Amino acid sequence: MNKRFFTLGLLGASLLLTMCRKAEPFKDEDYDQRLSGGASTVFDESAKAFTHAVGGLSARDARVHTLGDLAFESAFVAAPAPVNGGLGPVFNNVSCISCHHNDGKGSPTAGLRNSSMLFRISIPGQNEYGGPMPVPGFGTQLQDMALLGTRPEAKVNISYENFAVAYDDGEKVQMRRPVYSITDPYTTYTGTAFSPRMAPPVFGVGLLENIPEATLLSFVDENDRDGDGISGKANYVYSPVTKRRQIGRLGFKSNTADVLHQTASAFQQDMGITSYLLPQESCFGQPQYMRLSNQPDIPDSTLQAVAFYLRTLAVPARRDVADPTVLRGQQIFNQLNCSGCHKPVIRTGVHQTMLFLSNQRIQPFTDLLLHDMGADLADGFTDNYATGSEWRTMPLWGIGLFERTNGTAFYLHDGRARSIEEAILWHGGEAERAKEAFRKLPKTDRAALLRFVKSL
Ligand SMILES: [Ca+2]
Numbered sequence: 114m115n116k117r118f119f120t121l122g123l124l125g126a127s128l129l130l131t132m133c134r135k136a137e138p139f140k141d142e143d144y145d146q147r148l149s150g151g152a153s154t155v156f157d158e159s160a161k162a163f164t165h166a167v168g169g170l171s172a173r174d175a176r177v178h179t180l181g182d183l184a185f186e187s188a189f190v191a192a193p194a195p196v197n198g199g200l201g202p203v204f205n206n207v208s209c210i211s212c213h214h215n216d217g218k219g220s221p222t223a224g225l226r227n228s229s230m231l232f233r234i235s236i237p238g239q240n241e242y243g244g245p246m247p248v249p250g251f252g253t254q255l256q257d258m259a260l261l262g263t264r265p266e267a268k269v270n271i272s273y274e275n276f277a278v279a280y281d282d283g284e285k286v287q288m289r290r291p292v293y294s295i296t297d298p299y300t301t302y303t304g305t306a307f308s309p310r311m312a313p314p315v316f317g318v319g320l321l322e323n324i325p326e327a328t329l330l331s332f333v334d335e336n337d338r339d340g341d342g343i344s345g346k347a348n349y350v351y352s353p354v355t356k357r358r359q360i361g362r363l364g365f366k367s368n369t370a371d372v373l374h375q376t377a378s379a380f381q382q383d384m385g386i387t388s389y390l391l392p393q394e395s396c397f398g399q400p401q402y403m404r405l406s407n408q409p410d411i412p413d414s415t416l417q418a419v420a421f422y423l424r425t426l427a428v429p430a431r432r433d434v435a436d437p438t439v440l441r442g443q444q445i446f447n448q449l450n451c452s453g454c455h456k457p458v459i460r461t462g463v464h465q466t467m468l469f470l471s472n473q474r475i476q477p478f479t480d481l482l483l484h485d486m487g488a489d490l491a492d493g494f495t496d497n498y499a500t501g502s503e504w505r506t507m508p509l510w511g512i513g514l515f516e517r518t519n520g521t522a523f524y525l526h527d528g529r530a531r532s533i534e535e536a537i538l539w540h541g542g543e544a545e546r547a548k549e550a551f552r553k554l555p556k557t558d559r560a561a562l563l564r565f566v567k568s569l
């Protein structure tokens with residue numbers, strides 16, 4: 114019998130059954146496994162896969178999305194300028210898109226036009242909101258670029274030490290460990306913690322923002338009562354939007370609670386562009402820049418449009434979901450308990466105005482919680498409740514498309530991994546068990562797991 118008709122027949126039969134019995138929710142296998150972003154998932158596997166608006170926006174909403182898109186892609190310049198002024202005086206890059214390539218990831222370079230790294234810094238202690246303690250004269254982020262006539266806060270050099278890790282069957286994987294050095298500080302540098310970060314993708318953040326807090330809290334298992342070696346805890350961070358501490362969702366340590374704050378702080382810290390939400394220049398109070406005014410560099414509407422643009426960026430569909438190797442890989446992913454952190458399926462909450470965010474079944478492959486990932490990935494940078502070895506579970510949706518959207522793909526918070534294999538082999542701490550189980554897999558099962566991850 115034709116396979117498709119057979120499945121349809123089965124579906125029909127089970128529908129009939131459910132109609133006769135009392136209403137039950139569909140089994141998860143009955144959902145279309147390609148729809149990672151719910152109903153507004155887009156089907157595009159090209160380099161532009163992450164750049165699409167969700168379907169069905171009203172004419173007005175589509176216009177705001179386009180305005181936000183333009184601001185996201187614009188290279189800002191020094192004030193005074195007729196458009197897109199206000200860059201700097203210190204910054205990490207001149208536009209959002211120059212770090213988030215094609216709305217996706219960046220690459221691990223510093224000090225160049227297309228470099229997509231920023232560097233969080235601190236000294237011991239906590240600020241008044243429980244966040245990281247600024248380094249005197251430098252703040253909590255090191256800006257390695259500056260306008261003509263001002264000095265970058267410092268320069269950062271990246272080099273790598275190579276080593277190899279062996280699978281149980283003897284096959285080896287080449288790995289590289291990054292080494293950073295800070296040179297040419299504009300004044301004495303006393304920072305103690307240094308956290309290099311490479312730009313992550315920006316699609317789907319509206320959906321992540323709309324996951325109910327209770328759902329995230331249901332994943333928390335701080336004392337590991339179920340004994341699977343995985344704890345997971347929530348971060349709570351101050352939001353200038355709501356003026357209170359909220360559960361963190363964005364950033365590599367879940368260090369930001371909402372998309373609007375993330376947008377404002379990207380403008381302010383990464384580009385030196387102030388807004389009504391964060392009206393102080395990033396270098397405020399530093400000896401070099403005392404003279405600057407604190408007038409917002411961009412209008413409120415621009416900030417709002419960019420946040421709206423991010424919230425309305427669609428998630429790309431999975432590929433090869435019925436391929437037997439992919440299905441085998443999915444089984445292994447669950448057996449190894451990768452799914453203990455990378456949650457395959459989550460339901461978003463109700464959203465009053467943005468229906469494409471409301472009550473969606475999504476496949477983000479993250480729990481948005483903090484996990485101790487071991488000494489090898491630790492940066493020693495504490496951020497609210499996140500310790501120096503804790504990281505937010507990286508979402509895996511779209512991961513199989515990075516090679517196309519970025520040309521060369523890099524993985525983990527600082528882009529040290531050049532392949533998905535390397536990224537897994539860096540896992541430690543709460544993920545040590547899963548990593549070791551992966552290292553011991555027969556070659557064909559390893560390949561199947563990687564095929565599955567690439568289908569996301
Ligand atoms: Ca500025």
Ligand SMILES: [Ca+2]
Nearest residue numbers: 251252254256
């Ligand atoms: Ca700074």
Ligand SMILES: [Ca+2]
Nearest residue numbers: 334337341343
């Ligand atoms: Ca547990």
